[in-house]
Amino acid sequence: MDVLDDILATLNLRGALYFRTQFNGPWGVTVPELGQAARFHLVVKGNVHVTVAGEASAWLEPGDLVLIPRGRSHVLADAPGRSAPPLETVLNAAGYDGEGVLALGGSDEAASTQMICGHLTFRAGADHPLLRALPDHLVITNALRAREPWLDEMLRLIARRMFSDAPGSAAAVTRLSEIVLIEVLRVGVAQSGPLKGVLAAFADPQIGRALTLMHQRPEEVWTVERLAAEVGMSRSRFAERFAETLGTGPMAYLSDWRLQKALAMLEDGRRSVQQIAQDSGYRSPAAFSRAFGAKFGVAPSEWRRSG
Known part of the structure; x- marks a missing residue:
């Protein structure tokens, strides 16, 4: 990817x-x-x-x-x-x-x-x-x-x-x-400088691989430990280098990315909010709605109606 x-x-x-x-x-x-x-x-x-x-x-x-x-x-x-x-x-x-x-x-x-x-x-x-x-x-x-x-x-x-x-x-x-x-x-x-760091993260063999995993399978239950193991790094070094290049931690990145994928699916209109919650990696529609509301200030269903 x-x-x-x-x-x-x-x-x-x-x-x-x-x-x-x-x-x-x-x-x-x-x-x-x-x-x-x-x-x-x-x-x-x-x-x-x-x-x-x-x-x-x-x-x-x-x-x-x-x-x-x-x-x-x-x-x-x-x-x-x-x-x-x-x-x-x-x-x-x-x-x-x-x-x-x-x-x-x-x-x-x-x-x-x-x-x-x-x-x-x-x-x-x-x-x-x-x-x-x-x-x-x-x-x-x-x-x-x-x-x-x-x-x-x-x-x-x-x-x-x-x-x-x-x-x-x-x-x-x-x-x-x-x-x-x-x-x-x-x-x-x-x-x-910040842009250089982000693009360097995409090209980095280990950080880039972790990003690919999150982008390919955002619905999986990823943890810092699991991602670090997947790319052959210690947990602390992986978290440190990820934050250095992208300006945010791995789990914060994943949470924000899941919500961006959810926005795209809401706009597409072919899936229910419940299905979007599942496909975005949330344990329940309620957990998805809480995270979505905290980020965008409205419920997913309201966002879809306003669009």
Whole structure:
């Protein structure tokens, strides 16, 4: 089992919205916060100054990409300090209906900026050490792309598809962007210590094996002792290394993961709450409901109705 695959599938990673921009100088826009989302901006032409949550900032040049994985509010502009109205205001003023190119700015076409913008979403309630480890932003420069041919080709394909009117282009971009997110996390690992630890856990022969066991069979009665024995480690060393890399203990990880699997099954709608409780590894529906309510604040049946 590919643990990362299972995580992203269970958390319901989906490409959701994509558009091209034609921004002529001077220009600026404030992109609002959006929970359970990862936004990206790929610069095709011109330069972009990005400020995330009013703090971190970076300059982007043609070929650069910024990923804002935690949905934080950010400002995009052709220079620092520009007036930057909210994105909704910009969309309304432009009469943008989701088709074609979003235009903004003045009449200086020589200073135009073209970007491909989009976002990917996770289901409501999605949670995992991987998501918690993500920084406010990751920048993939054109120079870094040159050292990563797989990622570089994916971004080139997205650009070609976005500038094409061929049937199926939107669907292709949606699927490609999901692959790009995975590659960006791998390539950008040096920009985040916590993210580096989580990805190292997936690759670690022993911790990775323990994760695979929990992901393959979350319904089993796992204990720290049993997992440690399965991967050939002492109980104390296993628990210590697991917490070092993932930022949480083995049993806390398993408990949270069972609830994420339960969310996916509740959304699917084909199993009863009692069956979901059993398949998630709970001894009884009552134990499942208590754990679910403590995590999400509502009973499983209420969560299903609200969805």
